[in-house]
Amino acid sequence: MPIRSAAHSGLDDTRLSLRPGDALVVVDVQRDFLPGGALGVPDGDRVVPALNRCIALFGRLKLPVVFTRDWHPADHCSFRAQGGPWPPHCVAGSDGAAFAAGLTVPDDASIVSKATTAQADAYSGFQRTGLGELLRGLGCKRLFIGGLATDYCVLATVRDAIGEGFAAVVLRDAIRAVNVHPGDGERAERDMAEAGAELVGTDLLAGD
Numbered sequence: 001m002p003i004r005s006a007a008h009s010g011l012d013d014t015r016l017s018l019r020p021g022d023a024l025v026v027v028d029v030q031r032d033f034l035p036g037g038a039l040g041v042p043d044g045d046r047v048v049p050a051l052n053r054c055i056a057l058f059g060r061l062k063l064p065v066v067f068t069r070d071w072h073p074a075d076h077c078s079f080r081a082q083g084g085p086w087p088p089h090c091v092a093g094s095d096g097a098a099f100a101a102g103l104t105v106p107d108d109a110s111i112v113s114k115a116t117t118a119q120a121d122a123y124s125g126f127q128r129t130g131l132g133e134l135l136r137g138l139g140c141k142r143l144f145i146g147g148l149a150t151d152y153c154v155l156a157t158v159r160d161a162i163g164e165g166f167a168a169v170v171l172r173d174a175i176r177a178v179n180v181h182p183g184d185g186e187r188a189e190r191d192m193a194e195a196g197a198e199l200v201g202t203d204l205l206a207g208d
C-alpha cells in the first residue's frame, strides 16, 4: 500500500506540496469521540495537535478547511435504546457534540452536520450533506482527510470522496480507530489504500 513518511525515507523529494484545488477535511473531532467521551476512541485526542498543524498550514495557504460533525437527534436510530449499535453520542447541541476543546476551528471554516434525522445513520461526510457540491463549488480536486474514527466515518468519507471523483490523501497520524473488533483500524487503512487513497504522515505536507 502506498504509504509515505519522511521518518522512513529522510528524503526531501517525498514531501507533498500543497496547491490550489487542495482542501482539508476534518472528520468528527468531537468531545464524545475523545477518551472519556460517550463513544471514546482510544487515543482519539492524539489527532488534535496533528490536525491543528494542518489547519494552520491550509489557512496560511488560503486553502479550504471543512469540518464534519456527527449531529444526532436524541432518539437517533444508531443509539442502543432505539435498537442501534452505539451508546447515545453527539446529540445535536450537547456538550459532547462540540468540537474537541483544543481543536482550532477558524472563523471562515465550513461546518457540515451529518446523520441529523432520527431514521437514518450516516458515517460518510458526503451522505445527504451537500459536502460534494460544497467542495466542487470551491474548486477542490484533492482532499486531505483526518479525524475520527478511522474504521467508521473516516473510512466512509474517504470511500465516498474517491467515488465522487476527488483524489484522497489520508493523514495517517491524524486518524484513530474505535477497533470494536481488533484490527478494524488496520483493515480500514488497507481498504482506503485499495480504494485509491494515498496514506501519508502530516510531516510530509509542505506549503511550498
Ligand code: VGL
Binding pocket: 028, 039, 070, 078, 086, 123, 148, 149, 150, 151, 152, 153, 154
Ligand atoms: C462515528 C460511530 C458512530 C464516527 C459516528 O464518527 O466514526 N462512529 N457515529
Ligand code: ZN
Binding pocket: 070, 072, 078, 089, 090, 115
Ligand atoms: Zn454517530
